[in-house]
Amino acid sequence: MKHWIRATLGVFLKDMKSELRTRYALNALIMFVIITLSMILFSFGNEIAPQFVLSGILWIIIFFAAMSGLSRTFVSEEERGTVLTLQLLTHSSSVFFGKLLLNILLSCVINTLIVVLYLLLISNFTIQTWSIFLLILLLGSLGLASGATIVAAIVAKANTKGTLYPVLAFPILLPLLIAVISGTQMAVEGASFASAGGLLQFLFSYLIVFTTLPYLLFDYIWKE
Amino acid sequence: MKQHILHVESLRKDFNRRTVFSDISFEIRSGQSIAITGKNGSGKSTLAKILSGVLSPTSGKVLLECGGSEIPARERHEHIGFVSPYLQLYDEFSALENLRLCASLRGIQYEDFQGDALLDLVDLSSRKNDPVRIYSSGMKQRLKYAFALLHRPYILILDEPTANLDSEGIEMATMFMKTQCDQGILIIATNDKDDLRHVDTAISVEKGRGR
Numbered sequence: 001m002k003h004w005i006r007a008t009l010g011v012f013l014k015d016m017k018s019e020l021r022t023r024y025a026l027n028a029l030i031m032f033v034i035i036t037l038s039m040i041l042f043s044f045g046n047e048i049a050p051q052f053v054l055s056g057i058l059w060i061i062i063f064f065a066a067m068s069g070l071s072r073t074f075v076s077e078e079e080r081g082t083v084l085t086l087q088l089l090t091h092s093s094s095v096f097f098g099k100l101l102l103n104i105l106l107s108c109v110i111n112t113l114i115v116v117l118y119l120l121l122i123s124n125f126t127i128q129t130w131s132i133f134l135l136i137l138l139l140g141s142l143g144l145a146s147g148a149t150i151v152a153a154i155v156a157k158a159n160t161k162g163t164l165y166p167v168l169a170f171p172i173l174l175p176l177l178i179a180v181i182s183g184t185q186m187a188v189e190g191a192s193f194a195s196a197g198g199l200l201q202f203l204f205s206y207l208i209v210f211t212t213l214p215y216l217l218f219d220y221i222w223k224e
Numbered sequence: 225m226k227q228h229i230l231h232v233e234s235l236r237k238d239f240n241r242r243t244v245f246s247d248i249s250f251e252i253r254s255g256q257s258i259a260i261t262g263k264n265g266s267g268k269s270t271l272a273k274i275l276s277g278v279l280s281p282t283s284g285k286v287l288l289e290c291g292g293s294e295i296p297a298r299e300r301h302e303h304i305g306f307v308s309p310y311l312q313l314y315d316e317f318s319a320l321e322n323l324r325l326c327a328s329l330r331g332i333q334y335e336d337f338q339g340d341a342l343l344d345l346v347d348l349s350s351r352k353n354d355p356v357r358i359y360s361s362g363m364k365q366r367l368k369y370a371f372a373l374l375h376r377p378y379i380l381i382l383d384e385p386t387a388n389l390d391s392e393g394i395e396m397a398t399m400f401m402k403t404q405c406d407q408g409i410l411i412i413a414t415n416d417k418d419d420l421r422h423v424d425t426a427i428s429v430e431k432g433r434g435r
Contacts, residue, residue, distance in 0.1 A: 002331075003331035004331075006328065006331045007328070007329050007330070007331050009328075010325065010328035010329040010331075011329065013328070014314070014325050014328075014329070017317075018314065018316055018317075021316045022316055080312060080314075080315070081310065081312035082312050082313070082314060084273075084278055084308075084310065084311055084312070085311060085312060085313060085314075086329070087277075087278040087301075088276060088278060088301055088304070088306050088311075089301065089326060089329040089330055090301070090329040090330065090331075091298050091301075094329070223278070223279065223280050
């Protein structure tokens with residue numbers, strides 16, 4: 001177990017160090033967020049969009065930001081030809097959880113940046129129930145990272161990675177997106193924390209399923 | 225040291241509908257060495273990858289035994305060192321960082337003096353802090369030897385062992401092959417007649433069985 005944790009942390013630290021040196025994913029994510037928010041601001045002009053539309057737009061930005069950045073963890077290994085190296089060094093589950101940890105970190109950092117900029121720039125978007133919103137944001141970010149990581153491992157083997165990634169990820173992430181958009185609408189409308197219990201349970205279950213299922217399937221994806 | 229035995233039984237590998245090789249069977253134990261030979265595209269590298277556990281065979285099995293007990297497939301990489309021209313190291317990191325990373329992912333105890341000693345052995349100590357991306361192909365091949373030997377593997381699998389190496393590098397590779405023959409199991413995939421001099425036996429992937 002100690003060996004496994006050490007190897008998993010080794011993969012995570014290697015990827016983080018590599019990311020800080022090469023900025024493969026981080027630059028793409030930050031540029032995407034800035035450009036998308038600028039486009040939304042231009043398209044709104046002086047119009048005031050309803051709160052429920054703004055909740056949806058927030059998660060659309062988060063979804064496509066994840067699509068532009070979270071695949072890099074596996075795609076960069078394929079492109080550089082280092083998959084074989086990782087396969088030789090450690091067990092597949094350490095690779096999966098190491099990559100998942102990095103995607104969770106990236107997802108949390110970038111989603112926090114998106115939310116802060118969104119709250120500052122979109123004047124009509126105000127949160128009434130912060131407890132619901134923060135939990136939805138946390139569980140949404142974790143679920144997004146889990147779903148996106150296993151899809152990234154699958155598409156990294158394909159020739160048309162860029163196109164395939166959002167196409168494959170969308171059906172997997174759709175239940176999560178519907179839940180987080182509903183949860184954000186409740187937070188914006190000022191619903192009580194108790195009324196969001198069902199949604200939070202669903203998001204927690206989604207997170208458990210999309211962490212354990214990829215763990216069981218990953219060895220096959222990684223070796224073939 | 226415990227006796228290691230690698231059993232290879234009726235291996236077959238298909239890529240889509242094309243059979244790369246079939247009916248490959250042999251057994252090799254500590255102190256023995258074997259060469260995998262065959263024409264270009266005959267599946268030497270594919271067989272080397274299957275033996276090292278990074279690729280699954282279509283049928284057949286590879287079993288590694290240590291002191292009479294079987295080592296689970298998920299732990300086989302801990303006993304194997306692998307060198308190959310298509311093995312890529314992390315070129316944004318230096319040689320020393322690559323070795324640190326290797327030790328960390330393998331979960332082995334590591335101190336920088338071990339890395340220094342290995343890099344000295346492959347004659348890279350003067351460039352140990354340079355990023356690997358500025359290394360020549362021969363220097364990268366030398367680093368792959370350090371990478372493969374860091375955890376002192378019982379089985380050393382070398383695919384094209386002298387590829388990209390200069391005469392000093394070839395001498396170094398020969399020394400590693402001889403040492404491995406004395407201490408464990410050596411498997412090389414090559415058609416080079418000079419490399420074949422260092423092994424006890426050879427198997428042709430085209431014919432299937434060892435001669």
